[in-house]
Amino acid sequence: MKNDRSRISVEFLGKRAATPLVLPAGIMGMTWSGMKYTWENGCGIITSKSLTMEPRKGHAGPVIAEFEGGMLNCMGLCNPGIEEGLAEVNEFRKFYEVPVxxxxxxxxxxxxxxxTQKVNESRGDFVELNLSCPNVSDEYGLPLAASKIKVAEIVSAVKMVSKIPVIxxxxxxxxxxxxICTAAEAAGADALCLINTLGPGMLIDIDLQRSVLSNRTGGMSGPCVKPVALRAVFEAYSxxxxxxxGTGGVSNGRDAVEMLMAGASLVGVGSALYEGGIGIFEQINQDILTYMDQYGYGTITDIPRLEKM
Amino acid sequence: MLKRITLPVAEIVNENETIRTFYFEKKLGALPGQFIMLSDLVTGEKPFSISECESGYFGVTIKKLGTFTQALFEKKPGDLLSYRGAYGSSFSISGRNVLLVGGGYATPPLYYLSKELLKAGAELTVVNGARSKKELVFCERFSNLSLSYQRITDAGCLGRAGSSVDIAQVLLEENHYDMVYVSGPELMMRAMRNLLQNYPELNYEFLFERYMKCAIGICGNCTIDPLGIRLCVEGPVLARDKIVQLTEFGEYHRNAAGIKEYF
Incomplete structure (x- = not known):
């Protein structure tokens, strides 16, 4: 019973995810084989890198800086552009029945x-609108997600065109x-993904007397952002x-259960790959099953949510 | 683990006009084949394999290729640089009679490996190949170790013309090795893989190079097809069981944007 993976399988917007774990955007999802490797290791749904009209090399290094509670990154939306990026998605999806x-x-x-029109022509299962990258404000100004009006405009426009569910x-x-969450829902969003990285934050090398990150600032992730992610998910769920x-700071099975209790249907795992290695997904799956056994829950949807606010 | 350390460059050795070894006085505790991410926190950050590693110091051997390495070449002893690591998989220290095959500026990591293999009591044959005599690096260092050492250049300025793969072919025919380690340009390593197909019982490990950004297994830039393993975590050293499965090896790699570039 304990190792029966079907107990943690989740139905999400009409697709079946083998596990509740989502590879968030920007993590590992650059190549078809990277997607495959993550799925083989227990991830239920794969998100591609955020794809843009033209290829982007992203920021120069260092793009990662660690601190006590997590890390900062300023990858800078590196991606091969929509055409090449969808080719990677298609290559993966052609052989694997795994939602992307x-x-x-x-x-x-x-x-x-x-x-969105290009995604329509691909094998992708859902389209996610990255309205919230914190690392390109030098180029583009404040993230669109800062304005409920802009969020609503974009979501409703994309909904008119998209043939697949919109996140x-x-x-x-x-x-x-x-x-902003209710505005996205009212505009027709099929799901929300919360949260993108926190901050942005900054770290300084006092010997070289410079910011550690090449872009000076970067989005914060890792264990330290979990409380904020839980609060955001719970408020939105309410x-x-x-x-x-629900994504942000989930590093183990108990964190994942917290995220489910806050109201998430699926749980993102990203930065935990660093400390936990590629085995982190299967470890979290097993830990969720252990928790379910401890409290007698047959399937993952039996895990109760907190009472709404 | 990802702790960044900023410290002065202790010494810089000119290997030739475009290759230098940077030494740092710090106990790194890296294994042969591992790499550090080195940065000036101004121009960029890149991975470099460890070419020497003793209890009180370590060195990385750097080829001047682009703006970042150019900036590094302007550094003098005493100037500060910042590194994190060491990262990645390492060469196994195994085999009694071992062949090491290096090419160009990728040879230096085999020097650190050689020293560790000698400590473990192995018999070593090292082949060092490069395009020209000037591009052959670490010759004196290898000559000072108790191992059989052969050099070769494409141009033949040392008496014979050819590649390190040509010498390896002869050595493999005439000797019985139980382990082969390779570090060189990708097309040279592919030629080695083809050559080693004739020796199905022989174990081998290659040191790979791919575009790396995070170096901690998160960004996915250095995954290699079709396995999807990350060369910064599961690599950069891969063993035969993995290498024979690689379809991307010697065909293409992905650049900073993730676009395939063919060799």
Missing amino acids: IVSIFATTIDDFLTL AKLSPNVSGLTE RVKIPII
Whole structure:
């Protein structure tokens, strides 16, 4: 019974995920084989890198900086562009019956629509709108997710065009997050993904007397962001009816159960790959099963959510 | 583990016009084949394999290729640089009669490996190949170790013309080795893989190079097809069982944007 993986399988927007774990955008999802490797190791749904109209090399290094509670990154949306990126998705999806979320990033509605039309022609199962990258404000200004009006505009425009479910990936670095969540839902979003990285933050090398990250600042992830992610997911869960992918600081099975109790339907695992290695996904799956056994839950959906606010 | 250390460069050795070894006085505790991410926190950050590692110091051998390495070449002893690591998989220290085959500026990591293999009591034959005599590096260091050492250049300036693979072919025919280690340009390593197909019982390990950004297994830039393993974590050293499965090896790699570039 304990190792029966079907107990943690989750139905999400009409697709079946073998496990509740989601590889979030930006992590490992650059190549088809990277997607395969992550799935083989226990991830249920794979998100591609955020794909843009043109290829992006991202920021120069260092793009990663560690501190006591987690890490900062300023990858800078590196990706091979929508055409090549979808080719990687298609290559993976051609051989594996594993749901793939295609993440897209743009700064105008027109570009979001062009990208969505291309995703329509791919084997991707869902499209996720990255409205919340914290690492390109030098180029593009504040993330779109800071404005509920812009979020609603983009979501509703994309919904008109998209042939597959639309997920809005939102930022915790805003005031009035729940209003933005309800605006996304009202505009037709099929699901939310919460949260993108926190901050951004900054670290300084006092010997070289420079910021550690090449871009000076970077989005914060890792164990330290979990409480913020839980709060964001719980507040959103209290206000919206659409499912939520809860991601942020989940490093073990108990963290994952916390995220489910906060109201998430699926749980993202990203930065934990660093400390936990590729085995982290299967470890979390097993830990969830252990928790379910401890409290007598037959399937993962039996795990209770907290009472809404 | 990812702790960054900033310290002065202790010494810089000119190997030739475009290759230098940077030494740092710090106990790194790296294994042969592992690498560090080195940065000036201004121009960039890149992975470099460890070419020497003793209890009180370590060195990385760097080829001047782009703007970042150019900036490194302007550094003098006493200037500060910042590193994190060491990262990645390492060469196994195994085999009694061992062949090491190096090519160009990828040879230096085999020097650290050689020293560790000698400590373990192995008999070593090292082949060092490069395009020209000037590009052959670490010759004196290898000559000072108690091992059989052969050099070769494409141009033949040392008496014979050819590649390190040509010498390896002869050595493999005439000797019985129980382990082969290779570090060189990818097309040279592919030629070694083809050559080693004739020796199905022989174990081998290669040191790979791919574009790396995070170096901690998160960004996915250095995954290799079709396995999807990350060369910064499961690599950069891969053994025969993995190498024979690689379809990307010697065909293409992905650049900083993740776009395939063919060799």
